[in-house]
Amino acid sequence: MTSRQHVLVIGGGLAGLRLAQRLGPAADVTVLGEESRAPYNRVLLAEVLAGRFAPEVTALPDPGPALRRGVRAVRIDRAERLVHCDDGTVEQYDTLVLATGSNPVLPPLRGLFELEGAGRELPDGVHAFRTMDDCLALSEALRHRPGVRAVVIGGGLLGVSAARALAARGAQVVLAQQGSRLMERQLDADASALLLTHLTALGVEVHTECRVRGLAAVPVGERRTVTGVDLADGFRLDADLVVLACGVRPRVGLAQAAGLALGKGVLVDDELRTSDPRIHAVGDCAEHAGQAYGLAGPALEQADVLAAVLQGRPARYAGTRALTRLTLADGARPLDLAAFGEPTPRPGDDVVSLADATRRTYRKVVLRGDRLVGGVLLGELSTVGALARTWEGDEPLDDLFHLLTDDGGS
Known part of the structure; x- marks a missing residue:
């Protein structure tokens, strides 16, 4: 890439802005950001909802004039190398980068949308939990309705984060998880x-192996307002608020319409290049080697690799070993959690675990030969840095006890 080539980035989130930052002021870069508000870090939304951070704390570095806010790309013309936007403008590109992120999964629930007439508007009181607008709408509902009854649908990382944030704000929270346990992908x-x-101690009522069938809503004027959540066993959970935390899926509509190769996400090679050599993809929308991550760490790493590729430096993306971290506040006794790799052993693997019920700590690692392949830590994370470095580097283990105890360092 020369400084005269125009790099057009669709997506003003973490991945797109990191790429623009890494390319630097010498590059000719334009970023199309669909949201009109200043860019922010989605990872911190639960802290904003819990009232621990002001929205301003989540701000990402200001990209300056490179970012066009409130502009949505609607069509890619690959033959002419043009992107058409919803405001009528057309952007030319020499290199196009898709950083379109992901959409929240909206489960197929009865009553989620009107069967006819009103289109696909959610009933009042029903919220996804993906954007700052979602977060602020939930926060506003909590501010005006103390002791509100909130049902969170989904017991993964997103659902657990939302449930503990709502509980911290004084809501009566019920978490409905279809699987047999919480955060089953990580723990x-x-x-x-x-x-x-821990969640129970925060006042969250948790139901596992609980399948939600639909929503109950009543008409209020020209709108519908949620009143409850119907379970498959016929039981109804009364609800003033419902939070849909059923995961995310790569946002690939533009890529699909443009005829790019897709899997779960936009398929990319080790240079983050799609099936069109002039178009790359990074972040939640990208699928590399069968993996669509949906996490901040891989998005940042992909942006760094692509910046190097576009600058003509040797770089290849070989995948990311992602570490999940979460803090659950409980007054003066927060619970810290970290998980990485494969926490469930295969036949022949070795497992070493240390638990202390008094201190509410739990540490477990899975070994395959002399390699660390996964682990879970709760309550005390002083060793997570040393464990993660060993795991990420695929290094042979010399002293496991040193890594598992406080002496392992962070």
Whole structure:
């Protein structure tokens, strides 16, 4: 890439802005950001909802004039190398980068949308939890309705984060998880049980193996307002608020309409290049080697690699070993959680675990030969840095006890 080539980035989130920052002021870069507000870090939304951070704290570095806010790309013309926007403008590109992120998964629930007439508007009181607007709308509802009854649908990382934030704001929270345990993608059974105990202590009522069938809503003027959540067993949970935290899926509509190769996300190679060599993809919308991550760490790493590729430096993306971290506040006794790799062992793997019920700490690692392949830590994370470095570097283990105890360092 020369400084005269125009790099057009669709997406003003973490990945797109990181790429623009890494390319630097010498590059000719334009970023199209669909949201009109200043860019922010989605990772911190739960802290904003909980009232611990002001929205301003989540701000990302100001990209300056490179960012066009409140502009949505609606069509890619690959033959002419043009992107058409919803405000009628047309942007030319030499290199196009898709950083379109992901959309929240809206489950197929009865009553979620009107069958006819009103289109696909959610009933009042029903919220996804993906954007700052979602977060502020939930916060506003909590401010005017103390003791509000909130049902969170989904017991993964997003659902757990939303539930503890709502509880911190004084809501009566019920969490409905279809699976057999909380955060089943990241945690083993023992760690999930400890997490359940902690959420219960926060006042969250947790139901696992609980399938939600639909929503109950009543007409209020020309709108509908949610009143409850119907479960498959016929029981109804009364609700003033419902939070849909059922995961995310890559946002690939533009890529699909443009005829790019898709899997779960936009398929990319080790240079983050799509099936069109002039178009790249990074972040939540990208799928590399069968993996669509949906996490901040891989998005940042992909942006860094792509910046180097576009600048003509040797760089390849080989995948990211992602570490999940979460803090659950409980007054003066927060519960810190970290998980990485494969916390569930395969046949032949070795497992080493340390637990202290008094201190509410739990540490478990999975070994495959002399390699660390996964682990879970709750309550005390002083060793997570050393463990993560060993795991990320795929290094042979010399002293596991040193890594598992406080002496391992962070």
